[in-house]
Amino acid sequence: MNEASDSKNTTETRVRITYLPSGIVVEAPEGTDLLTAARENGVPIATQCLGEARCASCMVEVIEGEENLNRIKPDERHSITRKSYRLACRARAYGAVTVRCVHDPSVTKKDPGLGEDSHFDVGGSDFFDR
């Protein structure tokens, strides 16, 4: 490891992300999307398209820290059904945020918008390769 990479490692800014309803708090490198941060830390989060902004299963409600997220881009905008909602796979954290998973996989109630083939991936060993 050279001096430049040592310097990079010591100056990396990490941000705090709180996921509800689980209450799990993770720290991730600044700019990490909320889906990746969740999956890398074992936070259950729903996905059908594996982070391609096509299924809306990863929808989260922003409870605190909206100002610490990136702006909504066109590929995310078409999926947003409420002003406070974001796609976890497109929302990148640049500061502390608290979000509530709209489609919490630990909840047994079926969401009518997801249909019978809904897939809830909880991260870990079946984490998809990028």
Ligand code: FES
């Ligand atoms: S994972 Fe499908 S829209 Fe985010």
